[in-house]
Amino acid sequence: MTEITSIVSIEPSIRAAHYHAYSGRVKEKNRFGYSFAFHLIYKGSGSVQMNGRSYPLKKGTLVFIPPGLKHTFHMNESQPISSYDMYCDFFTKKKTIQHLYFDPQLDFEPGLLTESRPCKELEQLTGITQLTRYPELIQTFIQIVRMNRLDIQYKAEIVNSLLYSWILQLINLNLSDNIPDYRIQKIIDLMEQYPGMNPPYEQWLEMCQLKKSQFYSMFKKMTGLTPKECFFRIKMQRAYATIHESKRSITSIAEDLGFSSVHYFSLQFSKYFGLPPSELRKQTKVATVSYSKKES
Numbered sequence: 121m122t123e124i125t126s127i128v129s130i131e132p133s134i135r136a137a138h139y140h141a142y143s144g145r146v147k148e149k150n151r152f153g154y155s156f157a158f159h160l161i162y163k164g165s166g167s168v169q170m171n172g173r174s175y176p177l178k179k180g181t182l183v184f185i186p187p188g189l190k191h192t193f194h195m196n197e198s199q200p201i202s203s204y205d206m207y208c209d210f211f212t213k214k215k216t217i218q219h220l221y222f223d224p225q226l227d228f229e230p231g232l233l234t235e236s237r238p239c240k241e242l243e244q245l246t247g248i249t250q251l252t253r254y255p256e257l258i259q260t261f262i263q264i265v266r267m268n269r270l271d272i273q274y275k276a277e278i279v280n281s282l283l284y285s286w287i288l289q290l291i292n293l294n295l296s297d298n299i300p301d302y303r304i305q306k307i308i309d310l311m312e313q314y315p316g317m318n319p320p321y322e323q324w325l326e327m328c329q330l331k332k333s334q335f336y337s338m339f340k341k342m343t344g345l346t347p348k349e350c351f352f353r354i355k356m357q358r359a360y361a362t363i364h365e366s367k368r369s370i371t372s373i374a375e376d377l378g379f380s381s382v383h384y385f386s387l388q389f390s391k392y393f394g395l396p397p398s399e400l401r402k403q404t405k406v407a408t409v410s411y412s413k414k415e416s
Contacts, residue, residue, distance in 0.1 A: 127241035127291055130210040132283045133276070135234075136219045137268040141202040142166075142195050149192040150223035155207045155234040156242075157219070159183040160251070160261050163202045166195035171246070177201060180252035182261075182290075184245040187234050190223065204265045208283065210242070211235040241291045249293060255302050260286050303328040304335075304342050311351050315358045316378040321347075356392045359385070363400050370397045 135155050139162070142148055159168075161181040167174050168183055170191035175183070177193075185191055195201045207219035212235040221228045251257050264286065268279050307324050310317075324347065325335055339347050355377045362373050374385035390396045 123238070125211075125237040125239045127239060127288065130239070130284070130287070131213075131280075132287060133209050133213045133280050134264075134268050134283065135207045135209060135214065136217045137204075137206045137265040139202065139265065140205050142193055142200055144195060144197070144200075149194075150190065151192070152190055152221050152223070152225070152228075153185055153187050153207065153219060154216075154221065154232045155187050155209055155214070155219050156236075157183075157185040157187075158206045158208070158261070159185070160204045160258065161201060162204055162262075164195060164199040166193065166199075166201045168193050168248075173247070175248045177248070180250060180258065182249045182251050184242075184247065184249070186242070186246055187236055189246075204262050206261070206265060206268075206283070209234045211237055245290065249290065253301055254293070257286065257289060260289075301338055301342055303330065304339050307339075307347070308343070308350065311354050315351075315355050316376045318378045352388075352392075356389065359389060359397065360393065360400065363397055364404050370401065373397075 142164075159182070161177050161179055161183070163179060164177075165179075166177045168177055168191055169175075170185060170189055175181075177183070193201065214232065214234060216232055218229075218232050221232075260282065264279050264282050267275065267282070272278075307328065321332070325332055328335055330338070336346065339345075339350070343350050345353065359373055359377055362368060363370070370386070371382045374382045377385070379385035379388070386396050386398070393400070
């Protein structure tokens with residue numbers, strides 16, 4: 121029985137990486153890869169055919185093709201495709217940059233074919249994944265391609281580590297329901313940057329261009345919290361850090377975090393942490409004095 125390989129066992133390395141503008145050439149059809157291939161569509165529209173299926177391509181589409189799988193690219197002549205491409209070895213690094221052969225297979229060199237092992241996660245990736253909602257993954261992919269062109273110290277270590285991390289994040293798109301959505305992440309970033317603001321709910325909805333039910337559902341799925349619960353947690357964590365790390369008054373901290381009164385702030389802080397902010401301040405002073413005595 122063939123042993124199934126876990127995705128965490130791969131050791132990815134890049135054979136070739138570049139930006140490619142498709143023009144409908146013969147060699148864009150009836151081709152095979154020596155290695156695993158990622159194609160991130162950057163412009164245009166068209167389709168790719170493999171395994172007897174036709175997959176639509178547009179900006180933000182990621183195509184994953186295992187080695188030896190026949191595939192053909194077809195483009196819309198009015199919107200030609202261009203993409204960032206990476207050709208990778210996952211198990212044993214081959215010292216070559218050759219990554220494609222064509223049909224008829226007169227130029228096929230068996231020694232260039234990468235090692236391939238049964239891996240459920242990689243099999244699930246075969247085909248296309250839409251990354252439009254995940255701009256961080258798109259930017260990281262492009263960054264890896266660009267860095268691979270550079271002649272810098274530790275280049276292989278850097279790009280291979282980035283690629284490994286990126287692949288694991290990509291796999292999570294198929295395994296998780298709480299992958300960060302950039303629209304929700306934008307709101308969380310604002311909460312963290314401006315914890316003292318208490319904008320109306322409608323303002324968040326307008327920024328995300330989502331209906332209230334969609335926003336609430338996506339936020340809860342991504343964070344496990346409602347927007348109100350998440351914002352409150354951010355405020356409490358900021359309050360704790362500020363009390364612990366500064367000499368500012370409890371009143372000024374409460375005001376900066378948007379609480380209507382120091383009494384209400386103290387009540388909420390006590391419920392959240394199990395002690396009032398004044399007690400945390402006392403403990404911080406005692407700890408500081410003790411540390412100062414040790415230093416002297």
